[in-house]
Amino acid sequence: MPSLRFHLGLAGGLLAAALAACAPRIVAPPSPPPQTVRQPQGLQCLDELGRRGAVFEMVAERVSANGCRLTNGVSLTRSSVALDKAATLGCPLALALHDFETRVVQPAAQKHFRRNLVQINHFGAYDCRNIRGTRRLSEHARGQALDIGGFELDGGIRISVKEHWTNAGARSRFLQEVAKGACEVFSVVLTPRSDSEHHDHFHVDIGPRPHCGA
Numbered sequence: 001m002p003s004l005r006f007h008l009g010l011a012g013g014l015l016a017a018a019l020a021a022c023a024p025r026i027v028a029p030p031s032p033p034p035q036t037v038r039q040p041q042g043l044q045c046l047d048e049l050g051r052r053g054a055v056f057e058m059v060a061e062r063v064s065a066n067g068c069r070l071t072n073g074v075s076l077t078r079s080s081v082a083l084d085k086a087a088t089l090g091c092p093l094a095l096a097l098h099d100f101e102t103r104v105v106q107p108a109a110q111k112h113f114r115r116n117l118v119q120i121n122h123f124g125a126y127d128c129r130n131i132r133g134t135r136r137l138s139e140h141a142r143g144q145a146l147d148i149g150g151f152e153l154d155g156g157i158r159i160s161v162k163e164h165w166t167n168a169g170a171r172s173r174f175l176q177e178v179a180k181g182a183c184e185v186f187s188v189v190l191t192p193r194s195d196s197e198h199h200d201h202f203h204v205d206i207g208p209r210p211h212c213g214a
């Protein structure tokens with residue numbers, strides 16, 4: 001049956017091509033939120049987050065009439081290190097945070113202090129609101145943004161964006177390097193250099209409008 005064989009071969013080929021196109025770890029969910037930074041979605045994301053040793057609880061889907069939406073949300077208390085309090089965010093952002101800690105923050109902590117990062121201090125993630133001063137929904141309203149206020153290293157070293165962004169020696173150099181590195185992981189990074197709204201934190205998100213404010 002050459003014609004059946006052809007169709008099976010074609011289907012197999014298409015499947016292989018589709019899998020190859022998705023490699024190494026992109027799986028499209030039914031309607032993912034728009035992202036520039038691609039991370040696994042859906043159950044694959046939750047599996048990966050658990051595999052990395054993160055500590056989290058799944059949270060119920062949140063959808064509101066004005067466009068706020070949290071799907072595959074987690075309440076994250078630990079990624080590669082502890083968070084000072086639980087953060088509610090979409091799973092793909094939690095993976096991006098883990099990447100950021102391991103690829104950017106830990107190396108910078110070793111370089112500038114010869115210490116390990118032990119905690120991320122943050123001001124919040126999911127929040128159903130507009131970008132301040134605009135009518136456009138914030139990426140916080142999609143669980144795709146996190147506001148990071150500082151970092152704690154072992155040995156009791158505390159580094160705060162508000163206090164140490166400039167004129168604080170190694171702490172400032174650490175923060176500037178971490179901000180630049182964040183642009184390699186997240187699609188948007190806003191810092192005290194961006195505007196006065198961000199004088200005390202880094203806003204990082206995985207939304208569709210890339211911008212590096214490091």
Ligand SMILES: [Zn+2]
Binds near residue numbers: 145202
């Ligand atoms: Zn923010």
